[in-house]
Amino acid sequence: MNNAEAEDVYQKLTMIISDLGWSWVVRQIEDQIRLGRLEETIIESEVNSPSTDLSSSRRPGSKVRPRKSRVAMTKRMEYLPKERLRLLATSIEQAIIAAAEMEQETLRNLPYVQKLEFRPEEQGETMRLIRDDSHGRITVLEQTKKFLKELKEAIDAN
Known part of the structure; x- marks a missing residue:
């Protein structure tokens, strides 16, 4: 993939994710992309020390030995398109896939519960886990995980 x-x-993937109601994931990725990635560079240089009173005590004909200086410089770099795509794929795995897997694990560990509701303390949307809905979502979850794995492999291929 170039x-x-x-x-x-x-x-295309950001449009799909947004259309499915996960636009907050796209916003977070775009914020991170706007900030750029940090890259650290080590700069080495040789510095000749200026003469001091102590240097006058050196033997005649001795050379001034340069000292090496190493400085770490950090700068912001723009993400390349492949890096942006990998960042999006990883974020989908963390925000969507991991949440869905936790949901499935919760239902698996509570076999007699048919429905769970999570209500936020403050205003917000109530989340419902319904056992009857989970089978179709497991299939979608597995297909999405497979797609993301293949996508990452395609990104890394070149």
């Missing part, structure tokens, strides 16, 4: 293909897939 950078142009990665950008195209990124745009």
Whole structure:
């Protein structure tokens, strides 16, 4: 996959995720992309020490030995299209797939419970886990995990 293909897939995938109601994931990724990634560079240089009173006590004909200086510099770099796509795929795994897996694990560990509701203390949407709905979602979850794995492999192929 080249950078142009990665950008195209990124745009399409962000539209799909937003249409499915996960636009907050896209917003978080776009915020991170806007900030850029940090890259640290080590800069080495040789510095000749200026003459001091102590240097006058050196033997005649001795050379001034340069000292090496190493400085770590951090700068912000723009994400490449492939990096943006990988970031999106990883975020989907963490925000959507992991949440769905926790949901499935909760239902598995509570075999006699048919429905769970999670209500936020403050205003917000009530989350419902309903056992009858879970089978179809397991299939979608597995297909999505497979797709994301293949997508990451395609990104890393080149």
